[in-house]
Amino acid sequence: MDKTLKEEEKEEEQVVNPWEVSAKEGGKIDYEKLIDKFGCQRLDQTLIDRVQRLTSLPPHVFLRRGVFFAHRDFSEILDAYERGDKFYLYTGRGPSSEALHLGHLVPFMFTKYLQDAFKVPLVIQLTDDEKCMWKNLSVEESQRLARENAKDIIACGFDITKTFIFSDFDYVGGAFYKNMVRVSKCVTYNKLNLTGAMQVVGIFGFSGEDHIGKISFPPVQVWLFAALVSHQINCMWGKASALVLLTGCISLPISSGLAPGIAVPSFPSSFPHLFPSKDDLRCLIPCAIDQGETGKMSASDxxxxxxxxxxxxxxxxxxxxxxxxxxxxxxxxxxxxGANLEVDIPVKYLSFFLEDDAELEHVRKEYGAGRMLTGEVKKRLIEVLTEIVERHRRARTAVTDAMVDAFMAVRPLPNMFN
Amino acid sequence: MDKTLKEEEKEEEQVVNPWEVSAKEGGKIDYEKLIDKFGCQRLDQTLIDRVQRLTSLPPHVFLRRGVFFAHRDFSEILDAYERGDKFYLYTGRGPSSEALHLGHLVPFMFTKYLQDAFKVPLVIQLTDDEKCMWKNLSVEESQRLARENAKDIIACGFDITKTFIFSDFDYVGGAFYKNMVRVSKCVTYNKLNLTGAMQVVGIFGFSGEDHIGKISFPPVQVWLFAALVSHQINCMWGKASALVLLTGCISLPISSGLAPGIAVPSFPSSFPHLFPSKDDLRCLIPCAIDQGETGKMSASDxxxxxxxxxxxxxxxxxxxxxxxxxxxxxxxxxxxxGANLEVDIPVKYLSFFLEDDAELEHVRKEYGAGRMLTGEVKKRLIEVLTEIVERHRRARTAVTDAMVDAFMAVRPLPNMFN
Known part of the structure; x- marks a missing residue:
């Protein structure tokens, strides 16, 4: 390659890095190109059908509608699952604000589906350390926000017998800290297989020689990077494969942060209370690309x-x-x-949150043909969103401090694979 | 100041930074200038006399002979001590090698004297994490070396009822990790009082805007930097004063490392098992300037x-x-x-390790006048060093694994101030 990926990207006027996501003026992010650059494959219908067959459940709406649209080695995890090998899920959140919006919930909604469908354990990292460092919050305030966010996460319906939620301030140490140093060292000594992670490193404007101390601390970063690095290191160590799904939730702002230890939860040895002598357990990481798409109902407003x-x-x-x-x-x-569905925000929101495929198709058809008016579509969207938010509020009210303690207790989960 | 400290230093052809210590060709490090640059004061006879008065013990040979030759705010700690306020000691070592040389022991010998003389508790940090990261050692090997080095440290005679030795891999987490993030943040947001720490930052070639992620990870650094940063942050937080003594142990190579958390042990809140609700306890840090002086019996050979x-x-x-x-x-x-005592290594070693002031003076006088020959001086040095090394070997042989466990146990020290 003569040009660096960064230069190439600049020419294309499409930028996706930990600090910004932008396309040519008025244009759209070209996710096909992103899939290539991140060393991923499209999550196609064959794979979705396979998930349905293996789980005996209809695929989640986010799979059916292409919200989660790409992956690395997801097929391998399914091969292993078919042979009877389980895996675990890892996702997380940087607790920088009190109240979550629906975009924040998307990865958790999808992760809950994965947990239920595959019957696997889940670890959820709250990077209160990183938010404390970068958002000018005190340690105490970051920890308070982590607990508040944990309530919203628990309200998504995770199974307490299969789920461990942890805050970095509480949990960093011991085996977890040792893996933090091991991962930093892998990046330091530049031993990573160059195919995937280093492409990302290139995109992010770092050279392969740059140290993780530099890489891991810019103000805003994505779990994606961590997931790709994890995947590479896992492959290199020859023990487990960290897998990645990307969400392209257009117009739903999903921002997240990368703490120094954000790659570490993809290694089962980071959780000796959960996975003793299961160092080769695979890890599946649902994660998101940050969004900066123009349009209403976006993060910028x-x-x-x-x-x-x-x-x-x-x-x-x-x-x-x-x-x-x-x-x-x-x-x-x-x-x-008729309506221009490509730019219509109500239809985009319905494609995320209206579960009924037939009804969505009906709306698209009637609205696109001009037989349905914006007011009618918005009315339906208001009903759908209100129901989701009301349901969430009821569930969250039922989450007690004792439940948060129980989810966050460092404990074995003896029935996590049942 | 028009020139940066770095530029000024370059012109003077005297360089002291975490990576090198060098003077003009054939010249000597000008410690007077260093004292200024590091925002320190000379540790003068008045102060030494005061230490003697307060401790009712003869000052340690390293004090009498100017081995520990400079300080910041040592007088303040003595003022407080005189009023009945105790303090604690903090020192440490990066465990990168199996066997220690005498230079490695110098700070520990001096720290033992301080502990005995002032009857105060001591924390000793073994930065196995940092050595693992930078010396291409495995986690396990770094931890093994930490334990081996702990045996040599224990052999110096520290009081187990007043001493807590910890390895970063074992101890990082909880209150300690929270302080690591707090310290990183202080440096990140560049809130440090610029007088002292930032002078050091300047000398080290970092700008005030550089992040601790960058500052804390170069291959070789000195505890000095950490001590100065600790001091500044302690002052800023208005709670405690971290104090610094510098050793100018000419021709004794004393190298050490700076881990991300190396400033953190100077905050009493990092040790809740030792100092609960003693957040304003002062900390005294004996530490060294790295040496690269030309001449035989140096680190380079x-x-x-x-x-x-x-x-x-x-x-x-x-x-x-x-x-x-x-x-x-x-x-x-x-x-x-007569002999040129300024360049004579045997005399330098004797000035470190021959305790009898009268005998040392005799050697200097007779040797300097040519009445004593090199062979005689070397013979005496061999006796002195052999006795120290033999005594150390006997003490080390007596250190069992159970004793290491006991020193490294996370435990309260109820009699540490008695």
Whole structure:
């Protein structure tokens, strides 16, 4: 390659790195190119059918609709699963704010489905250390936010007999800390297989010689990078394969952080209370690409996101006020030309959160043909979002401090594979 | 200041930073200038007399002979001590090799004296994490070396009722890890009082904006830097004063490393089992400037250092073969001009390790006047070193694994101030 990936990217005016995600002005992120650059494959229909067959459950709406759209070595984990080898799931969150919006919940909703469908254990990392460092929060405030966020995560319905939630401030030490040093060292000594992780390193503007001390501390980073690095190191150590699914949740801002130890939970030896003498257990990491897409109801306008603390009235106001419509400027024109579904935010939100495939198809067809008006689509979206948010609020209210303690207790999970 | 400290230093051809210590060709390090640059004061006779008065013990030979020659705020700790306020001691070692040489023992010998004289607790950090990272050692090998080095340290005679030895791999976590993040953050946000620590930062070639992730990871660093940073942060937090003594042990190579958490043990809250609700306890840090002085019996020639594992025969050979003599090239000239004591290595070693002031003065006078020959001085040095090494070997043989476990147990020390 004559040009660096960074240079190539610049020419294309498409930038995805830990600090920004942007496309050519007015353009869209080319996810096909991203899949290539990140050394991933598209998560195609064959793979989705296979998941359905193996789990005897309908694939999650996020799989059916391409929200989780790419992967590395997911097939390998399915091969092993078919032979009777289990795996574990790892996801996490950087607890920088009190209230989560729906975009924050997407990876957790999907992870819950994976846990239920495959009947596997799950570790959830709360990187309060990283948020303390970078968001000018005190240690105590970061830990408080971690516990508040844990309540929202628990409210997603995870199985306490299969789930360990931990905060870095509480859990870093011992076997986990040793793996932190081992991982840093792998990157330091530049022994990584260059195919995948180093492509990412290239994209991020680091050279292969740069030290993880430099790599691991910029203000904003993605779990994706950690997941790819984990995958490479796991491959190199010849013990386990860390797997990656990417979500391309257009217009749902999913931001997250990379703490120094964010790659470490993909190694089963980091959890001696969970996986003693299971050093070759595989790990599956659902993770997201940060989004900066233009359009309403995006991260850049804080008022436009739907928070899990929003009232029915808030949701109604936000959807009506902020959700950019692809409908035409007059009813006459709308009946004549139909809505532009590509830019329509209500339809995008419905494609995430309306589970009924037939109804979604109906909306797309009728709205696209101009027979359905923006107001009707928004009304349906308000119903769907209100129901999700109300359900979440009820579930969260039921989460006690004792339950948080129970999920976060360092304990064995004897039935985690049943 | 128009020139940066680095530029100024370059012009002077005197360089002291974490990677090198060098003076103008053939010249000597100007410690007076160093004292200034590091924001320190000379440890003068008035202060030494005060130590003697307060401890009712003769000052240690390293104090009397100017081996520990500078300090920051040592007077303040003595003021507080006089009012009845105790403090604790902190020192450490990067366990990169199996066998220690005498230079490695110097800070521990001095720290033992301080512990005995002031009757105060002591924490000793073994930075096995940092050595694992940078010396291409496995986690297991670094931990093994830490335990081996702990035996040599224990053999120096520390009081088990007042001493906690810890390895980073064992101990990092909890309150200690929280302080690691707090310290990193202080440096990140560049809130340090600029007087002292930032001068050091300047000398080391970092800008004030550089992040601790960058600062804390170069291959070789000194405890000095950590001590100065600790001192500044302690002052800023308004709770405790970390104090610094510098050793200018000419021709004794004292190398050490700076782990990410090396500043953290100077905060009493890092040891909740030792200092619960004693957040304002002062900390005194004996530490060293790395040495690269030209001349025999230096770090640059591994054969020339006296190891604690050397036999009497080894010591005799090394001193006779490597210890550069300031004596003249013929007995005739020697009798006429006398020895050049400034460059004579045997005399330098005697000034470290021969406790009898009168005898040392006698040697200097007779040898300097040419009445004593190099052979006689070397013979006396061989006796002195052999006795120290033999005493150390006997003490080390008596250190069992159970004793190491006991020193390294995370436990309260109820009688540490008695």
């Amino acid at each position: 804080p008022n436009s996101a739907i928070y899990v603390t929003d009232s029915a009235k808030d949701i109604k106001n936000k959807v009506n006020k902020y959700a950019f419509s692809g409908g035409q400027d007059s009813i006459e024109n709308h009946r004549k030309y | 591994p054969n020339s250092a006296i190891y604690v594992t050397d036999s009497a025969k080894d010591i005799k050979n090394k001193v006779n073969k490597y210890a550069f003599s300031g004596g003249q090239d013929s007995i005739e000239n020697h009798r006429k001009y």
